[in-house]
Amino acid sequence: MHFDLAALAGPLAEVSRAQGQLLGRLADVGMALRDQASLAALTEDVVKTSEIEGEQLDVESVRSSIARRLGVDIGALAPMDRHVEGVVEMVLDATAHCAEPLTRKRLFGWHAALFPTGYSGLAKIRVGAWRDDANGPVQVVSGPTQRQRVHYEAPPAASLEGEAANFLTWANTATVEPALIKAGLAHLWLVTLHPFDDGNGRLARAVGDLFLARAERSPQRFYSLSAQIQRERKAYYDVLERTEKGTLDVTEWLAWFLGALLRAVESAQKTLEAVLAKARFWHRWAGTPLNERQAIVLNRLLDGFEGKLTNSKWAAIAKCSSDTALRDISQLISLGILRKMDAGGRSSAYELAD
Numbered sequence: 001m002h003f004d005l006a007a008l009a010g011p012l013a014e015v016s017r018a019q020g021q022l023l024g025r026l027a028d029v030g031m032a033l034r035d036q037a038s039l040a041a042l043t044e045d046v047v048k049t050s051e052i053e054g055e056q057l058d059v060e061s062v063r064s065s066i067a068r069r070l071g072v073d074i075g076a077l078a079p080m081d082r083h084v085e086g087v088v089e090m091v092l093d094a095t096a097h098c099a100e101p102l103t104r105k106r107l108f109g110w111h112a113a114l115f116p117t118g119y120s121g122l123a124k125i126r127v128g129a130w131r132d133d134a135n136g137p138v139q140v141v142s143g144p145t146q147r148q149r150v151h152y153e154a155p156p157a158a159s160l161e162g163e164a165a166n167f168l169t170w171a172n173t174a175t176v177e178p179a180l181i182k183a184g185l186a187h188l189w190l191v192t193l194h195p196f197d198d199g200n201g202r203l204a205r206a207v208g209d210l211f212l213a214r215a216e217r218s219p220q221r222f223y224s225l226s227a228q229i230q231r232e233r234k235a236y237y238d239v240l241e242r243t244e245k246g247t248l249d250v251t252e253w254l255a256w257f258l259g260a261l262l263r264a265v266e267s268a269q270k271t272l273e274a275v276l277a278k279a280r281f282w283h284r285w286a287g288t289p290l291n292e293r294q295a296i297v298l299n300r301l302l303d304g305f306e307g308k309l310t311n312s313k314w315a316a317i318a319k320c321s322s323d324t325a326l327r328d329i330s331q332l333i334s335l336g337i338l339r340k341m342d343a344g345g346r347s348s349a350y351e352l353a354d
Helices: 005-027 031-051 059-070 082-096 104-114 157-171 179-193 200-216 225-231 233-245 251-284 292-302 311-318 322-335
Strands: 139-142 149-153 338-340 349-352
Touching (some): 005 031, 031 082, 031 200, 031 225, 031 251, 082 200, 149 233, 179 233, 200 225, 225 233, 225 251, 233 251, 292 311, 292 322, 292 349, 311 322
Antiparallel strands (some): 139 149
């Protein structure tokens, strides 16, 4: 693969500037808030890297799993889910241990963590091993069976051992590419090899995150490239297809990668605003006695509650009766923490007053 470094100089400078601004803001907020910002970014990364592949993970389970491993106090933890645990293990190993070599054994471990049952849906797959093409060449296709369109055909399984060895040697050797360029190349190289029966996209994004962490010389993550890729999913697949069907000039892919990375870092500024707003909220109400149920639901609201908060939803989240939920809500309204929403409907809905 080769690329036009001069054409990428501008995007590289923009990303570096945005990363510097974000890290500069984080340097002023203290360790506890940095941990909360990292927890938010990692949670989004795990959820979105699975969502790209059409798999929906429970956000609270993901958040609890990451908080458990990082030692961040978020109050009550959601029950463990083995599918969630596997993706979390992969993402955290890639970033928290970014300085460690990327090896065949490590990739196999990540793959096994993604598929703890040995199945992808109803199909049994080779887990923790390169694919063998027993059912024919691996293709990325779309459309109905009779009119399928082939977007990409992976290299033959017989060549994988040698191709993967070349990739891993490059990955663990100091090379001349700028660090952010190397992250983009690593992502593209692994997804092009498509070395496993399933999970290649998630593994490629994890490898990309590992190199981004190396580039920043920090295992702590404050933005999610996977979340940005999910927001631009069609463009992501389109540029991958053009690159894999084109020449070995990968400048277009790297330009797109750096652009998505810039937008991911800029989006993280909004996440940081939410973390700071949450900290300001609890600082303001620190002297007000609230029960555990109220703290749990208020944290859900502060973390970005989807939909409208009703009495029945409060009861479900706090695991209490409707009467208890109504008393909790009424107390918060009298304190000025919650207010009733103006929108009408069959059920009253509530939101944070400030």
